[in-house]
Amino acid sequence: MYDIREWRHVFKLDPNKEMTDGQLELVCESGTDAVIVGGTDGVTLENVLDLMARIRRFSVPCVLEVSNMESVTPGFDFYFIPTVLNSRNTKWMIDLHHKAVKEFGELMNWNEIFMEGYCILNKDCKAAKLTEANTDLDDKDVVAYARMAEHMYRLPIFYLEYSGQYGNPQLVQKVKSVLNETRLFYGGGIENEHQAKEMAQFADTVVVGNLVYTDLQAALKTVAAVKG
Ligand SMILES: CC(C)=CCC/C(C)=C/CC/C(C)=C/CC/C(C)=C/CC/C(C)=C/CC/C(C)=C/CC/C(C)=C/COP(=O)(O)OP(=O)(O)O
Numbered sequence: 657m658y659d660i661r662e663w664r665h666v667f668k669l670d671p672n673k674e675m676t677d678g679q680l681e682l683v684c685e686s687g688t689d690a691v692i693v694g695g696t697d698g699v700t701l702e703n704v705l706d707l708m709a710r711i712r713r714f715s716v717p718c719v720l721e722v723s724n725m726e727s728v729t730p731g732f733d734f735y736f737i738p739t740v741l742n743s744r745n746t747k748w749m750i751d752l753h754h755k756a757v758k759e760f761g762e763l764m765n766w767n768e769i770f771m772e773g774y775c776i777l778n779k780d781c782k783a784a785k786l787t788e789a790n791t792d793l794d795d796k797d798v799v800a801y802a803r804m805a806e807h808m809y810r811l812p813i814f815y816l817e818y819s820g821q822y823g824n825p826q827l828v829q830k831v832k833s834v835l836n837e838t839r840l841f842y843g844g845g846i847e848n849e850h851q852a853k854e855m856a857q858f859a860d861t862v863v864v865g866n867l868v869y870t871d872l873q874a875a876l877k878t879v880a881a882v883k884g
């Protein structure tokens with residue numbers, strides 16, 4: 657399925673974490689809509705190439721979520737570029753992006769590239785620390801970021817990121833209620849089918865990350881929970 661607007665469930669695999677071929681096969685053949693390759697730290701060209709080549713044995717769509725320029729490589733179906741809307745540092749909103757496009761603009765196939773407006777809400781996660789995210793936000797602040805993503809920046813994806821922590825379903829519902837064109841991705845702390853199903857009521861796309869590494873069987877069950 658190569659239309660990201662139809663994705664309901666995706667797994668996010670961290671190139672900096674170990675996974676056997678058998679485990680990777682279960683993930684790629686699980687019925688998930690796509691596999692995103694991404695992480696905050698330790699992402700290198702070598703570990704991205706290795707994971708991409710191993711995922712490419714399967715037919716599942718495969719995305720690189722760019723977290724640094726050094727690890728960008730051809731060969732993925734899509735490239736997701738995060739911009740952290742609630743960062744206190746313009747580096748993570750626009751500066752790195754400007755630098756990358758200045759250098760590689762000629763090579764970029766814009767049809768494969770999708771911007772993700774991140775709103776990071778778990779103050780303790782690595783991405784929040786790295787990007788100096790202001791996580792001290794109330795629901796109205798988050799809803800305002802969502803509206804900006806859709807109406808001011810016309811971003812294809814608004815990503816509510818709780819990496820490592822299960823978020824607030826009521827907030828996800830509120831955010832969804834103000835989005836029409838922009839797709840709402842929810843990711844963070846999903847540990848079982850129940851949580852995956854709960855967030856799938858409101859988010860367009862549910863992202864399951866760390867559970868793949870901590871409890872693969874539980875992670876696999878989230879696919880049916882979300883896709884029904
Ligand atoms: C040659 C070729 C094919 C070219 C392709 C063209 C292309 C796509 C070029 C890229 C152009 C471009 C504009 C790049 C942007 C450059 C860049 C570095 C932008 C910054 C991205 C950013 C804001 C990163 C910050 C961190 C972040 C938000 C990462 C997202 C992933 C995330 C939150 C993972 C969760 O963390 P995790 O590591 O899993 O944490 P745990 O280990 O605790 O679980």
Ligand SMILES: O=P(O)(O)OC[C@@H](O)CO
Nearest residue numbers: 819820843844845865866
């Ligand atoms: O690893 P978890 O907590 O499932 O989060 C998924 C994803 O949103 C991380 O970027």
Ligand SMILES: [Mg+2]
Nearest residue numbers: 670695865866
């Ligand atoms: Mg992770």
